Amino acid sequence: MIRVKNIYKSFDGRNVLDDISVTFEPGMTNLIIGSSGSGKTVLLKSIVGLHEADSGEIWYEDTLFNTLNFHERKEIRKQIGMLFQGSALFDSLSVEDNVRFPLDMFSGLNTREKKERVNFCLERVNLAGTNKLFPSELSGGMKKRAAIARAIALNPRYLFCDEPNSGLDPITAILIDNLIKEITEEYNITTVVNTHDMNSVMEIGEKIVFISEGQKCWEGNSKEILNSDCKLLNDFVFANALAKQLKNTGV
Amino acid sequence: MLKFLHEFGNYWILMGKVFSKPENYSVYYRQTLREFISLGLYSIGIVVIISVFMGAVITLQTAYNTDNPIYPSYLIGLGCRDSIILEFSSTVIALILAGKVGSNITSEIGTMRVTEQIDALEMMGVNSASFLILPKITATLLFNPFLTLISIVVGIAGGWIAGVGAGVVTSSDFIYGIQYAFIPYYILYSMIKTVFFAFIITTVAAYHGYFVEGGSLEVGRASTKAVVYSSILILLTNVILTQLMLS
Numbered sequence: 001m002i003r004v005k006n007i008y009k010s011f012d013g014r015n016v017l018d019d020i021s022v023t024f025e026p027g028m029t030n031l032i033i034g035s036s037g038s039g040k041t042v043l044l045k046s047i048v049g050l051h052e053a054d055s056g057e058i059w060y061e062d063t064l065f066n067t068l069n070f071h072e073r074k075e076i077r078k079q080i081g082m083l084f085q086g087s088a089l090f091d092s093l094s095v096e097d098n099v100r101f102p103l104d105m106f107s108g109l110n111t112r113e114k115k116e117r118v119n120f121c122l123e124r125v126n127l128a129g130t131n132k133l134f135p136s137e138l139s140g141g142m143k144k145r146a147a148i149a150r151a152i153a154l155n156p157r158y159l160f161c162d163e164p165n166s167g168l169d170p171i172t173a174i175l176i177d178n179l180i181k182e183i184t185e186e187y188n189i190t191t192v193v194n195t196h197d198m199n200s201v202m203e204i205g206e207k208i209v210f211i212s213e214g215q216k217c218w219e220g221n222s223k224e225i226l227n228s229d230c231k232l233l234n235d236f237v238f239a240n241a242l243a244k245q246l247k248n249t250g251v
Numbered sequence: 252m253l254k255f256l257h258e259f260g261n262y263w264i265l266m267g268k269v270f271s272k273p274e275n276y277s278v279y280y281r282q283t284l285r286e287f288i289s290l291g292l293y294s295i296g297i298v299v300i301i302s303v304f305m306g307a308v309i310t311l312q313t314a315y316n317t318d319n320p321i322y323p324s325y326l327i328g329l330g331c332r333d334s335i336i337l338e339f340s341s342t343v344i345a346l347i348l349a350g351k352v353g354s355n356i357t358s359e360i361g362t363m364r365v366t367e368q369i370d371a372l373e374m375m376g377v378n379s380a381s382f383l384i385l386p387k388i389t390a391t392l393l394f395n396p397f398l399t400l401i402s403i404v405v406g407i408a409g410g411w412i413a414g415v416g417a418g419v420v421t422s423s424d425f426i427y428g429i430q431y432a433f434i435p436y437y438i439l440y441s442m443i444k445t446v447f448f449a450f451i452i453t454t455v456a457a458y459h460g461y462f463v464e465g466g467s468l469e470v471g472r473a474s475t476k477a478v479v480y481s482s483i484l485i486l487l488t489n490v491i492l493t494q495l496m497l498s
């Protein structure tokens with residue numbers, strides 16, 4: 001469980017996160033939604049400490065994360081898997097070496113066990129057989145999947161995904177969404193996903209937080225989201241033509 | 252001035268992060284081997300080419316400037332040897348490497364920064380500064396003295412080829428000249444300078460790459476800045492070390 005309390009963050013005097021408090025539960029996919037530039041990435045990076053929040057508290061279970069020093073944070077970070085918006089695979093390493101990297105660094109497994117683990121993770125994301133390819137030889141969706149494989153290599157307790165399916169076709173997007181949901185439930189991970197894709201919201205949103213211009217406007221689940229009385233959220237949810245039509249015809 | 256002090260402070264903070272215990276020695280060892288190849292072995296070619304030609308030019312110029320019967324012709328060999336050992340193979344080669352190796356390091360690390368690969372390392376609990384930079388420092392500090400040695404040998408050979416080929420000096424005079432009044436300490440002086448220069452090239456370049464903000468445009472700018480700063484620092488250090496070691 002991750003608890004965020006009253007987080008503020010500004011860049012050059014401009015407030016990007018404005019008093020955000022939220023709790024993320026284990027074993028379910030927690031979504032952060034909001035339009036582009038609303039502060040989703042900054043929130044995610046503040047939670048993991050890649051940005052330093054100006055004030056507020058971040059709790060991982062019973063540990064107050066933001067007052068820890070570099071070495072203490074490392075212990076928590078080893079339990080975190082993270083998927084970046086741009087995948088962030090290591091260009092100089094093959095897919096296999098990318099996935100094996102955290103194992104090499106921290107696992108203490110022998111060569112054969114590592115190999116098995118790598119292949120298991122690659123199969124899990126439907127990338128079996130791409131071991132020897134380099135990131136530059138992968139498509140956008142394959143990169144995301146390889147990055148997920150790397151993020152889950154060490155069996156993380158927390159998984160953060162920044163727009164796992166932006167720029168993908170609807171079928172691959174849903175595939176990745178479901179993959180994240182499955183992994184989350186299977187290993188009881190506390191998963192936090194940033195997205196602005198309404199398909200994901202309806203498909204995997206068990207707990208949804210809507211932020212707009214750095215403020216939390218709404219919190220709920222995918223059943224409640226269609227009937228909220230938050231104007232900003234309604235504009236967001238019914239932004240696309242099909243959804244608008246359906247709403248107007250009362251479906 | 253304030254900006255300079257700020258950068259200077261950041262540089263040493265980064266160095267503090269770089270010189271810490273590696274998380275995993277076998278990975279560190281592998282990285283270092285990789286850097287030996289990409290920063291060291293791949294530089295031999297350019298060092299050889301430049302040294303041959305510079306050795307040749309130094310010899311010909313010494314010959315034409317001492318084209319007077321009162322100077323014995325073995326002075327050509329001696330002049331060639333000393334210019335190469337004292338200045339050329341350490342300082343000029345360092346300036347060339349600042350361009351080649353330095354920009355390579357800045358763009359590699361800078362690209363990793365802007366594509367969030369460094370964030371990814373940090374998220375795994377890896378000390379990214381140490382992981383990325385320490386192997387490069389180790390590799391260049393150990394390998395660049397070899398490059399200097401190669402440059403000395405090849406440079407003098409280039410001088411011999413040009414001198415004898417152009418007929419400005421006989422082979423035996425040249426060889427007598429390069430052995431005449433030889434001071435082994437000069438080699439040590441050259442090596443020590445090389446080690447300092449290697450440290451400057453690698454760390455200044457790494458610093459500029461590590462703190463890039465923005466995109467590929469900024470990475471390009473950072474590379475240019477790294478080359479300019481490290482070149483200036485090399486020339487400055489050269490003056491200081493020469494005063495300290497040869498006075």
Ligand SMILES: Nc1ncnc2c1ncn2[C@@H]1O[C@H](COP(=O)(O)OP(=O)(O)OP(=O)(O)O)[C@@H](O)[C@H]1O
Pocket residue numbers: 011016034035036037038039040041042043085196
């Ligand atoms: N390093 C930074 N320095 C200054 N401003 C920043 C920085 N990072 C983000 N911002 C600003 O913070 C705001 C929120 O950005 P953020 O990346 O969190 O948006 P987002 O919700 O993730 O958008 P998207 O869906 O497009 O990824 C933006 O206005 C952006 O300009």
Ligand SMILES: [Mg+2]
Pocket residue numbers: 040041042085162163
């Ligand atoms: Mg974002």
